[in-house]
Amino acid sequence: MARAAETRRRTRIQEEKEGRILSSALDIFAQNGFAGATLDEIAAGAGMSKPNLIYYFPGKEQIYRAVLGRTLETWLEPLMALDPAGEPLAEIRGYIRRKLEMSRARPQESRLFAGEILAGAPLIRDVLEGELKDLVDEKVAVIRAWIADGKLAPHDPYHLIFALWATTQHYADFDTQVQAVLGRETDESARYAGAERFMEEVILRGLRPE
Structure with a gap:
């Protein structure tokens, strides 16, 4: 019993430390890219020594892969939630809102992923x-x-998804540009509310069947 409890404690400690490593790595990779990041910086951000970090991840590439894997899993959740049984325009509206909220709440993941794709x-x-x-x-x-059921206007679904990715993630990947054009006095809530209104009005209008 004592040994089982010790194993569980060790597992929780491992998970907590791995989470700290990946959170630190996300910040550093998003700022500096893979080439510019160092294990020393990641370890310092996680509040541990470099040898301790290497106990969990043997090298920078393994950490980067783990961060990207977690990022991609999170980033795909809104698309996974698109319900075939739902009302189409409501489902797409919900997808737009979920993607914008992810861009707002988790911009570093978007920038990290964009950097990997650009590379x-x-x-x-x-x-x-x-x-x-x-x-x-x-x-x-x-x-x-x-x-086919006449619930949406005919469009290429692949390009619809690409367009939704591009428009929603723009607000994370190019936030500095958005702020510069709109004016830095425009707060984050107003920026995202405006983006949401525009996408719902323009994209959903174009998808409504005649």
Whole structure:
């Protein structure tokens, strides 16, 4: 019994330390990129020594892969939630809102992912061509069924998804530019409320069947 309790405590401690490492790594990779980040910086951000960090992750690439994996899993949740049984325009409206909220609340994940894609996705191409493609294909089939049933105007579902990714993630990846153009006095809530209104008015209007 005592040994089992010790194992559980050790597991909780491991999970907590791994979480601290990945959170620190996210900040540093998002700011400096993979090449510019160092294990010393990640360890310092996690509040531990470099040898302790290496006990959990043997190298920078393993940490980077883990951060990207966690990021991609989180980033795909809004698309996973698109319900085939739901009302199409309401489902897409909900997707827009969830994606914008993720851009607002978790901009570093978006920037990290964008940086990896711009670099040619050397470490996650297999995921893009596997897990990501499978999910997108699944949701494209859902959208095509809605179009076939006359519930949405006919559009290419792949490009619809690409457009939603581009517009929602713009507010995370290019926040400095958005603030510069709108004026820094425009607060975050107003920026995202305006983005949401625009997307719902323009995108959803274009998807309504005639």
